[in-house]
Amino acid sequence: MPPAIDLRLQPRLEELVEFLRRHLAARRALLILLATCTVEYEGRSASHLGKGDRLIIIKPDGAILVHRPWGYSPVNWQPDSKILEVFTETQPEHEEVVVIKSVRARPREVLLVKISKAYLVVAAQGLEDSAEFVEYLDEHQIRDILATHPEEIEPGLRIVRIEKPIEPGFIDLYGVDRQGYNVIIEIKRVTASTSAVKQLKEYVDAFKAKNPHIRVRGILIAPSISKEALLLLNRYGLEYKQINIEKLYRKYFSLEKRSIQKRISILNFIGKAASNSH
Amino acid sequence: MPPAIDLRLQPRLEELVEFLRRHLAARRALLILLATCTVEYEGRSASHLGKGDRLIIIKPDGAILVHRPWGYSPVNWQPDSKILEVFTETQPEHEEVVVIKSVRARPREVLLVKISKAYLVVAAQGLEDSAEFVEYLDEHQIRDILATHPEEIEPGLRIVRIEKPIEPGFIDLYGVDRQGYNVIIEIKRVTASTSAVKQLKEYVDAFKAKNPHIRVRGILIAPSISKEALLLLNRYGLEYKQINIEKLYRKYFSLEKRSIQKRISILNFIGKAASNSH
DNA sequence: AACTTCATGTCGCGG
DNA sequence: CCGCGACGTGAAGTT
Structure with a gap:
């Protein structure tokens, strides 16, 4: 059975919240977001990333990656997280944002992705990948x-x-x-x-x-x-x-x-x- | 100016090749792919990944990431690559695939992503991200x-x-x-x-x-x-x-x-x- | 380009 | 769950 793909172009923030919540509740979706956002992280270290266009990935196991448009490494991430919340919030500057909040228990780490504008959101249900990964020369x-x-x-x-x-x-x-x-x-x-x-x-x-x-x-x-x-x-x-x-x-x-x-x-x-x- | 997003659901392989080539030629697109693929890598090490559903990202700077549906780390990648080719190929088992071939000069490393079925391909042109990333506690x-x-x-x-x-x-x-x-x-x-x-x-x-x-x-x-x-x-x-x-x-x-x-x-x-x- | 050191390193393995 | 070492480590900074 091929994966089922659901997507929205230019969703309003309320739509985005609904979309994310629905597919996170289903628990087996891979989520992909293209959005303008800021990111806060606090845990083993702490960081702040100002507003910009990013690719945000939420995997079925709760792993989160925030990628800037260049380079190998995600600028912020959470290797896995049991607790994932999505809600709207009004910033001090009166801007409305959708917050993706991910909490990792041990070590305790909090990741906040604050989305002010979404260009695309994709949910893929039922991705199958059980293939073996074979490495040589280690x-x-x-x-x-x-x-x-x-x-x-x-x-x-x-x-x-x-x-x-x-x-x-x-x-x-x-x-x-x-x-x-x-x-x-x-x-x-x-x-x-x-x-x-x-x-x-x-x-x-x-x-x-x-x-x-x-x-x-x-x-x-x-x-x-x-x-x-x-x-x-x-x-x-x-x-x-x-x-x-x-x-x-x-x-x-x-x-x-x-x-x-x-x-x-x-x-x-x-x-x-x-x-x-x- | 907001980013321009182009996408295809369930593209045929010929469509996929055309789509990828066009947006790679433009040189400023972030490409996102959901597809069934195999991956070969050879360079500092070597690896083979069997067929499965993966998320493939090609960034405007030529960085490539192949993600399985779980975990923080990409299963295969190329931090950057000047040479990027897209072409079709017939496998020994007579299967038709779209190959994304990325070559890195130093160290010499070759990455081959062989796509047998694409579920979604997205190209985002004109992502803007010049924000400062501030880290604390290092x-x-x-x-x-x-x-x-x-x-x-x-x-x-x-x-x-x-x-x-x-x-x-x-x-x-x-x-x-x-x-x-x-x-x-x-x-x-x-x-x-x-x-x-x-x-x-x-x-x-x-x-x-x-x-x-x-x-x-x-x-x-x-x-x-x-x-x-x-x-x-x-x-x-x-x-x-x-x-x-x-x-x-x-x-x-x-x-x-x-x-x-x-x-x-x-x-x-x-x-x-x-x-x-x- | 070679080399060193830091990292939210991550990941896997063994006790 | 610690603790240790390998990693296609990556990324930054210095020589």
Whole structure:
């Protein structure tokens, strides 16, 4: 059954209130508003946004987004809210507005969208979206690939443990090198910064503290590393190993849990993107 | 001049292509789509999203958001993109789709939204939004308030320097206490975690290394602190001072650069929100 | 452009 | 519900 769409162009404010209340009562509508409004927020922080044209979205789960006509981020929002009220109010300057008030319990946060003029309001009932979202190339997968193919890190390396628990956290990969030295490996999927170096240092130190007599190396694996991070790394006597994530992925991505079709399509896709970028 | 709104309900795919192309060519439209689609992404990561009903937004600056019917975050997006193409394509399963292809140059990322059925498409031309967005209670402001009113940290404390540069970063506040000891202060506006403690420790150590003969205290200021963080803090011989950000703000927020009107309204607002929460 | 730090970060996972 | 870490983090500011 396709979604049912109800909409009003240039609704009067009374109409808008009625429309919103009706569709919010139904509880399963996605609401879209184009309107001139101001926005007040108070909670973990507080903010005031003056009058302007915005896109306002209220999702069936109570999430609210107020978007300005540019950029990725909403200017104001509420990730979810159980309490949602719609009412009219007369501003100190005698202007009539429709207020959408959303209250979140914990942390306590209040969002007020005050609409002075609505251009369009849409309600969509019965949107269906149960599809799976599959992500590739996250740290988890890179870690698993490297665990299965440690020769990509260095010849003779043997991985002993994945996600080895240590005093303050988990070691991504833990193994033994050709010479028999213990190796602690920290993986980053983006440019490694000083914080990654510090994290690795912390693990190595914790390991040394617990095993004073065992020799241990620390390797930071990332597609790139910042200059500062490399300096600090060297100062700490740690090592850096560069990897090409896309190459690794194309070489090894296995699919015990995935369909051949998916694999082919994603690999084709990556292939095309790569060749496009020549 | 109010924004001009153009829309189509249940457009056929050919209509949709024409509609999108026309309004993208005009270059100043905000586009809103309700449609059944799949989404492919490839760039810093890669993802595949199966078929479902989504809200798709294309902003005048080329930002694209694909929202599922729940949650705060878009499932796929493009923060901005210079290259935007719309075309029809026949899928391997012989299904006809409208593809919105967005390419971002750096980092190179490709987003493909493949629409098999559109329920609604809206174009809004000439949205006006030049209003100022004023934020309160960010770390900057808390830091400035504490710098002006160090007695809120402890009696007799004198702040000497704000954002004092040190080896790896900046000390939020640097001062001298009643006894003449140097004090390094790190401020967090949310619950302090172990990383905040480590950061403070790092600053204190760096200071000690540079000034071996000078006694120095380290104080972590935050509205709350995690158990682990407090333990670590004590182990390091550092101190924790709890603050109530809202209280501080209401007591001291000054407005050299702000209008009285704004101040009154936000304070009223905070007041009301606080009393509501009783 | 590289790099750092803040954020109403959000989100998911584990205890 | 905390607490911690990853994120296609985004966004702002500095070098």
